[in-house]
Amino acid sequence: xxxxxxxxxxxxxxxxxxxxxxxxxxxxxxxxxxxxxxxxxxxxxxxxxxxxxxxxxxxxxxxxxxxxxxxxxxxxxxxxxxxxxxxxxxxxxxxxxxxxxxxxxxxxxxx
Numbered sequence: 001x002x003x004x005x006x007x008x009x010x011x012x013x014x015x016x017x018x019x020x021x022x023x024x025x026x027x028x029x030x031x032x033x034x035x036x037x038x039x040x041x042x043x044x045x046x047x048x049x050x051x052x053x054x055x056x057x058x059x060x061x062x063x064x065x066x067x068x069x070x071x072x073x074x075x076x077x078x079x080x081x082x083x084x085x086x087x088x089x090x091x092x093x094x095x096x097x098x099x100x101x102x103x104x105x106x107x108x109x110x111x
Contacts, residue, residue, distance in 0.1 A: 002081040009068040010078040011038055032062035039063050072100040
């Protein structure tokens with residue numbers, strides 16, 4: 001999976017096509033992600049201790065990973081992601097990093 005939490009993405013297919021948002025959660029086993037402000041559903045809840053009134057709440061639902069493109073922070077455009085092997089000078093180990101196919105800039109994960 002080339003999309004991780006806190007990435008900025010653009011929805012390229014479906015009812016929410018053209019919307020941008022931040023990835024809130026990733027489900028790698030299902031190839032789905034939850035994007036902030038995209039694909040709202042209505043969920044009917046029963047009265048409980050947490051919400052004594054109950055009722056209908058709106059929340060984001062997962063969308064398929066193939067329906068989004070990562071927005072590169074450097075060139076600020078939706079881009080395909082690749083991977084590249086990089087050797088760590090300190091430890092001498094090889095790591096794979098994500099690379100933007102447009103500008104060849106490495107995308108480091110932000111926490």
